[in-house]
Every structure is written in C-alpha cells, then in structure tokens.
Amino acid sequence: MIDPVLLRENPELIKRSQAARGESVELVDEALAADASRRQAITAFEQLRAEQNAFGKQVAKAPKDEKAGLVAEAQQLAVRVKEANQAAGEAGERFDQTVQRIGNVVIDGVPAGGEDDYVVLREVGGIPAFDFEPRDHLELGEMLDAIDMARGAKVSGARFDYLKGVGARLELALMNLGLDRALAAGFTPLITPTLVRPEIMQGTGFLGSHAEEVYYLPADELYLTGTSEVALAGYHSGEIIDLADGPLRYAGWSTCYRREAGSHGKDTRGIIRVHQFNKLEMFSYVHPDEAEAEHERLLGWQEGMLQDLGLSYRVIDTAAGDLGSSAARKYDVEAWVPTQQAYRELTSTSNCTTFQARRLDIRHRTESGKTAPVATLNGTLATTRWLVAILETHQQADGSVIVPEVLRPFLGGLDVLRPVA
Structure with a gap:
C-alpha cells in the first residue's frame, strides 16, 4: 500500500x-x-x-x-x-x-511501458558456440535419464515432471550452492510453509494482477505460494522488528506452485514453465534509506552465482508496466539458452520499498522512538529453471554435460554427466 x-x-x-x-x-x-x-x-x-x-x-x-x-x-x-x-x-x-488498487510508486529512472520496454544494463559472458548441433535441455535430460516429463504428465498432468537420478542431484547441488552463498552473506535459512492465509497473500500483492497465477484451496481458505517471498514477507507481519544492527535477511527454500494461466502453447516443452518447482529465495527487511543499496547487493549475489556457473547472461531494468503491483524497481537476470538463441529469465530481484510492509504492518522503531514501516526486498538465488541453461550451455557433442566446478563438491566430485545407455 x-x-x-x-x-x-x-x-x-x-x-x-x-x-x-x-x-x-x-x-x-x-x-x-x-x-x-x-x-x-x-x-x-x-x-x-x-x-x-x-x-x-x-x-x-x-x-x-x-x-x-x-x-x-x-x-x-x-x-x-x-x-x-x-x-x-x-x-x-x-x-x-x-x-490498494494503486501499485507501488516506481523509482526514478525505471523505464516506462510494458513487457518489451525494458532497458539492458549489461551483458556478461560470450554467447556459447558449438561445433555441433546443440541439443535442447529436454533431449539432454532424457539422454541423461535426468528428466521424465512423460511420467510427470501421467501422474499429475501437463507441465509436471520428475527430476530423476543426476537431474535430482543436480538441482539439490544447485540449491545447496545457493544456500552456502546465502549463509556466507548473513542470511538465515528458512524452510517455509507453502500454504498461506489470504491476508498474507493479499499483503504481498499477489492477489492483484497475478491472482490468476495462484492456486487456491477454498475449503481451507489457503493459497499455494508461487514463491517463498510470500511466506517470508508474512514471517514478521504485525511485528515491530529491530534493524539497529542492519538488515534482517532470510533465505527461504520451498516448493513453489504456479497455474501458468494464459501461457498455453508457450514454453510447453521441458521444464522452463512448469506448475511445480523448487526455489531458494533471498528476502531482506531493511531501513527504507538502505533499500536501493540492498537491491544492488541482492543483484550482485545473483550475478556471482551465474558467473561461477559459467552462464552467459544479461541484466535488464524491467519496465514499470511489467513490475507487478508491489515492486518499485525490478532487475531481471536472463541467461542465454543456446537452442532458443535467446536470453531467458532465470532470476529477478525486486525492491518493494515500504509497500508490502504497510499492508502487512511490519515496522521498525526510529531514533525518535516512533515506529515506521520497513522496506522489503526479494531475489531468487537458485531455482529449477536454472538447469535449462546449465545443461544446454555445458553440453558436449556426445550428449554428456560438463558439471560446473562450483557444483562438483555437492555432487561427490562428479565432473561429467554422461548419457545412460
């Protein structure tokens, strides 16, 4: 608000x-x-x-x-x-x-317009080149016996999958790498609820323009979260928190659910756009004067992950019409996906200023002794979709995939994923 x-x-x-x-x-x-x-x-x-x-x-x-x-x-x-x-x-x-129908006030410098009016801030890493015809992530995943879409559809319907064998291990390795980075940066890890009350979902701003994306259980009056940001924002709802020693930072690990309404026929192949996935989300409660600096820090941690994973990416300043109601500024980090010859969003980070905190009544005590709303920020540090870029970027002609060095300690030293005969 x-x-x-x-x-x-x-x-x-x-x-x-x-x-x-x-x-x-x-x-x-x-x-x-x-x-x-x-x-x-x-x-x-x-x-x-x-x-x-x-x-x-x-x-x-x-x-x-x-x-x-x-x-x-x-x-x-x-x-x-x-x-x-x-x-x-x-x-x-x-x-x-x-x-509550008015979106957060955008920060000066945010581009006006809609989804296609973003501004590219930088491109990092060269476009991967192959001396063979690269395979897409699903073909690679099936060769590695790492992704099973057919059985996911059999059990749960379209846009569900099983991550299997090295696929499951690779995702857990990625999430654990992110968790280690979050711990080093002072985040407290939380495994969050994935069902939340309406007032928490409303408070974070996800029942506005994004309402059609949310799964709702009317018999229980609970919503399935599409990101642990929701539960992380609700964690201190109705509280006065202490920011005397700096930001409160949490890293939420959860399964996420999205209906993907309106996306029929778009990204239906593979695991780019699915109904259920895992994610490690950074969330910061900060003094409003520190919000823009914290936003840059969150972005820096995200970029560090992508660089160490050997992924080529770009950072875009999202246009105002594509922010969602809560964000005053959002940076998207998009990795290059070789078989699509395009950058695709892997992660984003949003500065929500005091918008969510006002709705959820989260305050800090000022020097005068009075209370005032805090600022909240969020940013993804690892998620299932990252496997798409990792598999495609590091593939070899025989269908094997080189494991990025930073992930190997989390895979028992495994350095190459090889096709299953």
Missing part, C-alpha cells in the same frame, strides 16, 4: 507512476476523495465522542431530579456516536479498497 501522506502531499508523483505503469491515473483522484471522506468521518466521530465524554461528566454531577432526563439524552448521544463510528469504519474500508 502506498503512503497515505505521500498521496495527500504529492499526488502528481503517484499519477506519474501510474502513467508509467500504464494503469489508471484517475484512481489517484478516487483515492484522494476516499481519503478526504475517511478523515472527515473520523473527525466527526471524534468530535461526537468528545461531546459524549463531556456530557457523561455532566450527568455524573447533575442533581438526582435532573439525571433521568440527562440519561435519556446520553443514550441518544451514544446512538449517534455508534453510528459515527460505523460510518468512519466504512469510510476507512472504502479508502483501503481504493488505495
């Missing part, structure tokens, strides 16, 4: 942000009007309550012969106070419903 004070004092900034996102500018005026009604209703209630308190004292001091009439008046006043309180509550709900 955006800052109500910012809404009142600088609505033009929010309107520019909405325009950059390609979203309703008029919604800002609706929110302003709802805020004015809310504040007016609160003022009316507080005035009536003060009048009620003063009148109560008058009744207490009144002579017995006057009390009966005064008590009747007090009862009528109590009805008015109750009605005013209800009106204030309803006005507050209308304001919340309106303001």
Whole structure:
C-alpha cells in the first residue's frame, strides 16, 4: 500500500507512476476523495465522542431530579456516536479498497511501458558456440535419464515432471550452492510453509494482477505460494522488528506452485514453465534509506552465482508496466539458452520499498522512538529453471554435460554427466 501522506502531499508523483505503469491515473483522484471522506468521518466521530465524554461528566454531577432526563439524552448521544463510528469504519474500508488498487510508486529512472520496454544494463559472458548441433535441455535430460516429463504428465498432468537420478542431484547441488552463498552473506535459512492465509497473500500483492497465477484451496481458505517471498514477507507481519544492527535477511527454500494461466502453447516443452518447482529465495527487511543499496547487493549475489556457473547472461531494468503491483524497481537476470538463441529469465530481484510492509504492518522503531514501516526486498538465488541453461550451455557433442566446478563438491566430485545407455 502506498503512503497515505505521500498521496495527500504529492499526488502528481503517484499519477506519474501510474502513467508509467500504464494503469489508471484517475484512481489517484478516487483515492484522494476516499481519503478526504475517511478523515472527515473520523473527525466527526471524534468530535461526537468528545461531546459524549463531556456530557457523561455532566450527568455524573447533575442533581438526582435532573439525571433521568440527562440519561435519556446520553443514550441518544451514544446512538449517534455508534453510528459515527460505523460510518468512519466504512469510510476507512472504502479508502483501503481504493488505495490498494494503486501499485507501488516506481523509482526514478525505471523505464516506462510494458513487457518489451525494458532497458539492458549489461551483458556478461560470450554467447556459447558449438561445433555441433546443440541439443535442447529436454533431449539432454532424457539422454541423461535426468528428466521424465512423460511420467510427470501421467501422474499429475501437463507441465509436471520428475527430476530423476543426476537431474535430482543436480538441482539439490544447485540449491545447496545457493544456500552456502546465502549463509556466507548473513542470511538465515528458512524452510517455509507453502500454504498461506489470504491476508498474507493479499499483503504481498499477489492477489492483484497475478491472482490468476495462484492456486487456491477454498475449503481451507489457503493459497499455494508461487514463491517463498510470500511466506517470508508474512514471517514478521504485525511485528515491530529491530534493524539497529542492519538488515534482517532470510533465505527461504520451498516448493513453489504456479497455474501458468494464459501461457498455453508457450514454453510447453521441458521444464522452463512448469506448475511445480523448487526455489531458494533471498528476502531482506531493511531501513527504507538502505533499500536501493540492498537491491544492488541482492543483484550482485545473483550475478556471482551465474558467473561461477559459467552462464552467459544479461541484466535488464524491467519496465514499470511489467513490475507487478508491489515492486518499485525490478532487475531481471536472463541467461542465454543456446537452442532458443535467446536470453531467458532465470532470476529477478525486486525492491518493494515500504509497500508490502504497510499492508502487512511490519515496522521498525526510529531514533525518535516512533515506529515506521520497513522496506522489503526479494531475489531468487537458485531455482529449477536454472538447469535449462546449465545443461544446454555445458553440453558436449556426445550428449554428456560438463558439471560446473562450483557444483562438483555437492555432487561427490562428479565432473561429467554422461548419457545412460
């Protein structure tokens, strides 16, 4: 949720942000009007309550012969106070419903526009060249007996898979490498719940434009998470946390679920776009003044992983219309996939400023002793999709795959994955 004070004092900034996102500018005026009604209703209630308190004292001091009439008046006043309180509550709900439709205010410099309007910040590593016709990751995975899509579909339907043998080991090696890097950077590991309550999913902003991607269990009123970011954001909901010693950093390891609604016919081959996958997610709670610096740190840890895995990649500054409601800025890191002759997103990192914290009521104590919302940031450090780039980039003519050196200690020293006869 955006800052109500910012809404009142600088609505033009929010309107520019909405325009950059390609979203309703008029919604800002609706929110302003709802805020004015809310504040007016609160003022009316507080005035009536003060009048009620003063009148109560008058009744207490009144002579017995006057009390009966005064008590009747007090009862009528109590009805008015109750009605005013209800009106204030309803006005507050209308304001919340309106303001929650406004996306986070984008940071200066974020490109305007939609999915195709990103800006490439840098490209790292040369494009892999082969003296043979490279195989795609699924063909390699089947030769290695590492990926079984057919049985995944038999058991669970389209876009499910089994990672098998060296495929399962490779994913666990990747996740453990990421976990080691996260521990070295001061992250506390968490294995998070993958079912969360509606208020937590709503608080992180995933029930807006991304709602169709989320699996919902109506009988239990629980949502399956598409990223451990949701559970990590909810971890300190309703709390005042201590940032005196710097950011609180967590690394969440979880299975993730996405419906992939609207993606029929897109990336249906292999494990690029599946309904279930594993992910190691970094999550930081920081002082708002530190958010942009922390964002760069998260990006640096991601790039370090890709470089050490020998992957060629680029970093893009995502356009405002492709941020999602919670992010004020998002960097995507896309690895080169040889058989697609294209960069494909492997990981992203988002600065959500105070947007999620306001919705989830996560605060820190300032030097003045008052509380204020924290900033939250997230970034993926390893996920199943990375296997696509690893297999295709490091393949050999005979279908074997060279294991990146940094992964070998997690595979018992295995340096080459070989086809199964």
